[in-house]
Amino acid sequence: MHQKILIMDFEGRHGQEIAKVIRGFQVYCEIERSSPDNLYINDENTVGLVIVGSAEGNTLKDELDSLLSKAQVPVLGICSDGGFYNKKAGKEITGNSGLHSLKLMHLGNSVLFEDVEKEFEIISSCDGIFADLSHEFKATSLGENGESLSLEKDNFYLLGFYPELSGKNGKKIIENYLYKLCGCNGDWSIDDYIEKQVSEIKKTVGEGGALCALSGGVDSSVCAALAYKAVGDKLKCIFVDTGLMRKNEGDEVEEIFGKILSGSFFRIDAQDRFLGKLNGVTDPEKKRKIIGEEFIRIFEEESGKFEGIEYLIQGTIYPDIIESGVGGSVVKSHHNVGGLPENIDFKGIIEPLNMLFKTEVRELGKKLGLPDKLPNRQPFPGPGLGVRIIGGITKEKLEILREADAIFREELSEIGLDKELNQYFVVLTDIKSVGVRDGKRTYAYTAALRAVKTDDFMTAKWAKLPHDLLQKVSRRITDEVSGINRVVYDITNKPPGTIEWE
Template identity: 50%
Template structure:
C-alpha cells in the first residue's frame, strides 16, 4: 500500500484517489500520526501532500526526522517538499510574488520523468521556494521563474515536486505518480473491486458470525451497495431499516420503499418526521444540525432494534471521504458527517459494520456493479444522510421543507427534460434564510431566496460549477416563482469545489 501523509492540503483525497486509479491501495493519515502509521501499516511508499501554511509559520505542520530515515520511498508535494528540504538541511525562502497556475516544466533525466514530454504543463502554487538543496539531492526540473521545482536523492529514494501532479491541469501528472508507485515503490496494479468484494464478504462473515445486523438503508448509492454486500455475506441475518426523517426529496420515501420492499431483504420503513423536527427545533448551526440528526438516527435504530430483539450490529454506508472530511484521526474537519463525527458515544449495539469505509464514491459504484446492482441504482446522484436538513439554511420547519421539495423537484425535472441529467453529476436546490422584496400579481412580496446548485465532477473531491444554458435556467426560475409559494428570487451558485463544498452546509 501507499500512505498519503496529510499536511492540511485541499487535495489529500485527490492524491489518494489518483493512486487508487492506478489500482494500488492507498490510505490518508494526518501528519502527526505518520510515524506510528508507517510502523503499523508498513507501506511500500509514502506521499506527502501540500498544505496551506508557509514553512516559516509558527504553527506550520512538522514531522519526525525518523520518517526520512525509515528506508521507504517518499514523494513530497508542494509544502511537503519544502518540509523535506528544511528537515534535511536545505534552505527554503519566501517569495515576493507567488507563482500560481499553469507553467511549462523544463525536465532533466529522472526516474519520475520517464516517458514524460519536456515542456509539459503542470499546476503550481508556491508561497515558498527552494533556495538550496539538501546534501545528496539534485534538481530535476525548473520553470521560467523557479530554478528548482523538482528534486531527488536516488540513493535514499527521496523525491520532491513543487507542483501538483494530482490535479487535471498537470498534463502528465498521473504518469509521474505511476513512475513513483510502480517504478520506485515496486507496486502492482492489483487493487480491484472484485478482490475487494471477496475480502469484504469474508470479513463480514468473520465479524458478525451468528449475530444479527441492522442496516441504515437510505436508498442512496452507499447504503444500497452496503445492503447488497451484507446480503451476500449474511443473508437473512440482515434487517434493513429505512428511516424517513422527513428530509427526503419529493416522493422519495415512497420510491425507496417500492425499490426494496420486494427485494428479499427484511425491510422496515419508519416514518419519523415529527420526531426529527422536534429534535431540531431551534437549531440553526449546520454542525449542530448534522450531529443532532446523527444522534437521532441512532436513537431510532436502537428503538427498532429492541422491537426485533437480539440485534448485535449496526451497519452504515460510511465511505472514505466521510471519514477524512470529518477529521477523524486528528485531520482537519471540513464538515461532520452524520455517520461519522455525529455519532453519540453510547449505543445499544456491540459494534459498527462499515464495509465501505475505505472506499471512494466511484469505487462504491464500481463495487455495486460487481455485486450485480442495476445501473440506475449505482449511478444515482449522491444525497446526503441529513437530506434536505442541510439544504434548508437556518432553522428547519415542515413548511420550509415542503417549499424546498417542490422547488427542487421542478429544477431536477427541467434538467432531465433538457437531457442534461447525465452530464451534470449533482444538482439540487437550497432554501436560503434570506428574504427579499418582490412583486407578484402587482402585490408586494417579502419571501425566500432560493439557490440552485449544479456541479460536474469525476470524483466529488473537486468539482466545477455547471454551465447550464441561460434559457434553461430562465425556465426553471420562472416555473419555481410561478408554481411554488413563498419564493420570489432565484440565484445560481457559480462556485467550484474548492473553495466551496458541494453542499451549502
C-alpha cells in the same frame, strides 16, 4: 494484505486527488491527517510515503523530520509549504501566490520522469519553486527561468508542482513513483475488496444478526447489497423516513428496496419525531448531530424487535471520514461519523465502504449486480433536506424546498443534463427579500440552485448551465412555488466551498 501507499496530508487540499490517481493505478492508499506522532510508516505493507504540504503556510513538525530520517520507503513530497523541504533540501521559496501554470523541462536524470515528455505544462504554486540547491540534492527538472522544479536525493523525491493536476505527464510521474520506485504490483481491485468485506462481515456478525441503515442513496444502497450478500436474511434493512426527503422519495425508496431486499426491508415513519428534535435549531453542526443521534436511537429501538441483532451496518465512505475530521480537522460532521452519539447500544458498527471513494462505491454496486439507476443515482445527504434549509427547519420550509427542488430536477432531466452532472439541488436560504407577484408586494425566501461536476466528490467544479435553462427554472420556481420570490445560482468550486451548503 495489500501493498499500501501512505499519504500524509497536511491540509494540502490535494491529498484526495492524489489518492484517487493512485487507486486508479490499482494501488491501495490511505490518507493520514493526524499528528506525525501517531504515524507508522515502517509497517510491512507500506511501500511508499507521499507528503502533501499546505499552501497556507502550515509547517511540518520537527517530529516528522526525525521520523522521515528513519523511513525505509521512497518518500514523494508534493508542493510542501517548506517546513519539510527547507530541512531536507536547504532551499528557499520564491514565486507568486496561488496556483498557476509553468513550463517544465526535465533533465533526463530521474526515474520519476521516465517515459515523460521532455517539456510539458505543470500546475504549481508559490510554495513549489526551488530557488537554489544545497545539501547535495540534485535538480531533476527546471522551469523557464532556470529554477529547480524537482529535487531528489537517496529515497527522497521532491516536486514543486502538483502532478495530479498536470495532465498525462503528471500522472505518469505518479505511476513511475508507484511501480518503479516503490515496487508496487497493482494488487488492489474492487473484486478483492468485495471478497474481503463479505468475509469480514460474515465473521463479525457470526450466528447473530445485523441492522442496516438504508436511506436509498448510493452509499447506503451499495452497503445494503454488500451486507445482504454476506449474511442474507440475517440482515434487516431499516429505512427511516425522517420527513427530510425529496418529493415522493420515501415511496420510491420503499418501492425499489421492498423488491430487492424482500422481507428484509422495513420503513419507519419518524417525521414528527425528527421535526420535533430539530425545532428551533439553526446551527448546521447541531442539526447533523441531532439527526445522527436520532437515527441511532431509532435503530436501537428497532433492533429490539428482532432476535439476535447485535451490529449496525452503515454506508460510511472515505470522504465522510476525512471531512468529519476523524484524525484531523473538521470540515463538517457527517451524520454517520462525526454526528454519532458517544453511547451506542450496539455491540459494534460495521462500515464496509469506509475506505472507498464515491467512484469506487459506484463500481462496487455494479459489480454486485445492482440496477444501473441505483449506483448511478445522484447523491443525497444522510441528513436530507435538513442541511439544505439554512436556519430553522419547519414543515412549511420543507414543502417549499421540495417543490423548488423537483422543478430544478425536472428541467435538468428534460434536456438530458441530469446525466452529465454529478450532483444538483436547491438550497432554501434564510434570506428574505422584497418582490412582486401578481402586482402585489411579496417578502419571501431566496432559493439557490447548485450543480457540480466531480470525479470523487472531494473536489468539484460548478457546472456552467445554459442561461436559458437557468432563466426557465427561475421563472417556474418563482411562479409556481409560494414562498420564493428570488433565485440565484451558486458558482463556487469545492474547495473553497463544500458541495452542500451545510
